[in-house]
Amino acid sequence: MRLFIDTGSVAEVEEIAAWGVLSGATTNPSLLAKEEGDPGDAIKRICELVDGDVSAEVVSRDVDSMVAEGRALRTLHENVIVKVPFSAAGLEATRILVSEGHKVNMTLVFSATQALLTAEAGASYISCFMGRLDDISINSADVVREIVETLRGGRDGFYTAQVLAASMRHPEHVVTAARLGCEVATVPGKVLKQMLNHPLTSAGIDKFEADWKSRPEFAQWLQGLVQAQTTHA
Numbered sequence: 077m078r079l080f081i082d083t084g085s086v087a088e089v090e091e092i093a094a095w096g097v098l099s100g101a102t103t104n105p106s107l108l109a110k111e112e113g114d115p116g117d118a119i120k121r122i123c124e125l126v127d128g129d130v131s132a133e134v135v136s137r138d139v140d141s142m143v144a145e146g147r148a149l150r151t152l153h154e155n156v157i158v159k160v161p162f163s164a165a166g167l168e169a170t171r172i173l174v175s176e177g178h179k180v181n182m183t184l185v186f187s188a189t190q191a192l193l194t195a196e197a198g199a200s201y202i203s204c205f206m207g208r209l210d211d212i213s214i215n216s217a218d219v220v221r222e223i224v225e226t227l228r229g230g231r232d233g234f235y236t237a238q239v240l241a242a243s244m245r246h247p248e249h250v251v252t253a254a255r256l257g258c259e260v261a262t263v264p265g266k267v268l269k270q271m272l273n274h275p276l277t278s279a280g281i282d283k284f285e286a287d288w289k290s291r292p293e294f295a296q297w298l299q300g301l302v303q304a305q306t307t308h309a
């Protein structure tokens with residue numbers, strides 16, 4: 077499973093892209109509305125930082141305006157893909173945009189029936205929101221499992237749409253999405269940082285450092301090795 081970052085914050089992408097684990101990004105109107113500055117500049121900068129698909133969302137509800145916004149968002153950067161909220165109009169707009177060669181991420185998908193319609197409309201990504209399902213006491217893992225099984229079931233290979241797990245509220249959502257076969261999870265910076273942590277890792281690093289420091293001559297030896305390598309480079 078590939079990891080995208082779910083954010084409107086350029087600073088957050090700058091920090092986390094440096095880890096080398098991101099394959100793309102998703103924004104949405106709510107995330108961008110939290111940030112200062114021009115949203116187009118933010119989307120372009122995120123595209124420069126993340127070498128992969130970056131979703132930018134349309135906000136209109138009628139087909140013609142969705143298509144017009146989608147075409148316009150695509151001019152921001154070649155990696156922009158159009159995020160379209162699920163609805164009958166959204167499906168129609170998706171079909172039009174896809175027929176023109178634009179990639180679409182259909183968002184706000186909460187059931188296998190919606191996922192099937194989305195795949196048939198030609199979307200590249202189907203965004204299923206796990207956290208928002210759990211918020212209303214619907215088991216998000218059950219829904220994601222049903223979506224993955226429906227699309228990859230009897231006619232495996234027939235649908236090329238990728239299941240993108242979204243609304244990740246904690247690291248366990250990310251692991252669940254991977255175990256269930258989602259192709260992508262889009263994860264907020266806060267949750268990506270939580271994924272770094274394990275008490276045994278920090279304790280282990282502290283112990284290695286303390287043991288090494290107990291032999292000062294070893295520290296000198298390593299420093300010399302680094303210097304020699306730098307001189308030869």
Ligand code: E4P
Pocket residue numbers: 082102103104183203205207208242243244262
């Ligand atoms: C997906 O692309 C959305 O931006 C996002 O995951 C929504 O998450 P939320 O439910 O935490 O707002």
